[in-house]
Amino acid sequence: MLCIEYDGPHKNRITLTKGDSATLKLKLYDAQNKVVPLSEADRAVLTIKQDIDSEAAVLQMVIVEGQQFDFTPADTAGLPCGKYCYDVQVTLSDENVYTVIPPSEFILAKGVT
Numbered sequence: 001m002l003c004i005e006y007d008g009p010h011k012n013r014i015t016l017t018k019g020d021s022a023t024l025k026l027k028l029y030d031a032q033n034k035v036v037p038l039s040e041a042d043r044a045v046l047t048i049k050q051d052i053d054s055e056a057a058v059l060q061m062v063i064v065e066g067q068q069f070d071f072t073p074a075d076t077a078g079l080p081c082g083k084y085c086y087d088v089q090v091t092l093s094d095e096n097v098y099t100v101i102p103p104s105e106f107i108l109a110k111g112v113t
Contacts, residue, residue, distance in 0.1 A: 001016070001017050002014065002015070002016050002022035002023075002024065003015040011104070012104035012105075013104055014105075014106045014107065015107040015109050016071065016106070018108050018110060019073045019076060019077055019111060020073065020076075021073060022071040023070050023071070024068060024070075024071070025068045026038075026069065028067075028090065028100060038063065038067050039093060041092075042091065042092050042093055043063070044062070044090045044091075045062050045089050045091075046060070046062075046086060046087075047059075047060045047088075047089070048085070049084060049086070050084060051084075052085045052103050054085075058084065059075060061075070076108055079108055080108075081108050082107070082108060083105060083107055084105075084107070086104060086105075087099055087103045088100050
């Protein structure tokens with residue numbers, strides 16, 4: 001199960017049960033609050049690290065088509081459950097870079113089954 005906290009002290013915190021499939025849709029808005037679709041020339045990257053100071057990512061996903069990150073069971077199968085840090089960065093075709101989700105908490109939760 002994927003759960004995202006949108007408000008409060010843990011805004012943008014994601015909780016994902018280890019080994020689950022999940023889809024994280026990315027919606028971008030411009031200054032006039034209009035939806036900004038990503039083109040094939042744009043790139044969105046979700047990076048998960050052990051903590052904000054870690055050099056290496058434990059998982060990195062790139063939007064290939066559309067505007068969503070698709071988690072498969074294999075993506076988290078080898079990771080220990082616990083707290084991680086993630087962000088989402090978008091590079092547009094004009095080479096401008098935006099961190100659209102700032103460093104936030106990512107929790108990989110245990111499942112019962």
